[in-house]
Amino acid sequence: MAIIGMLTWWYTTGWKLRALRLREKIAATMDYFSIDLLLKTLFAPFRQISAGRVDGPIGVKAQAFFDRLISRMIGAIMRTIMIIAGVITILVHGLIGIVSLVLWAFTPLLPLIGLGLFLIGWVPWKI
Numbered sequence: 001m002a003i004i005g006m007l008t009w010w011y012t013t014g015w016k017l018r019a020l021r022l023r024e025k026i027a028a029t030m031d032y033f034s035i036d037l038l039l040k041t042l043f044a045p046f047r048q049i050s051a052g053r054v055d056g057p058i059g060v061k062a063q064a065f066f067d068r069l070i071s072r073m074i075g076a077i078m079r080t081i082m083i084i085a086g087v088i089t090i091l092v093h094g095l096i097g098i099v100s101l102v103l104w105a106f107t108p109l110l111p112l113i114g115l116g117l118f119l120i121g122w123v124p125w126k127i
């Protein structure tokens with residue numbers, strides 16, 4: 001009866017909990033990288049406190065314009081790198097999670113496979 005109870009939990013509640021853990025891990029990774037926020041602020045200035053309006057001669061205005069332009073380009077490059085890293089990390093977490101869910105189904109069979117290999121005399125170091 002205990003084996004049936006364990007298998008029932010393994011293939012119903014246990015599998016659901018494993019899938020929920022995968023979803024939470026992916027959600028935490030998405031929150032960590034904040035891809036949606038990075039996309040919204042893709043061309044915002046990068047760590048520039050004073051990106052406002054500048055008064056003065058045309059040379060000062062041109063210098064402020066190019067400072068903001070360079071800051072925005074650096075910001076776009078950095079945010080693009082972070083978006084790519086975040087997407088790759090999320091994909092890796094998803095693939096590992098899917099493989100984990102598939103292996104979860106076969107884990108209770110491993111003792112039976114081991115017993116069968118033992119009975120036929122298979123030895124792992126004599127390949």
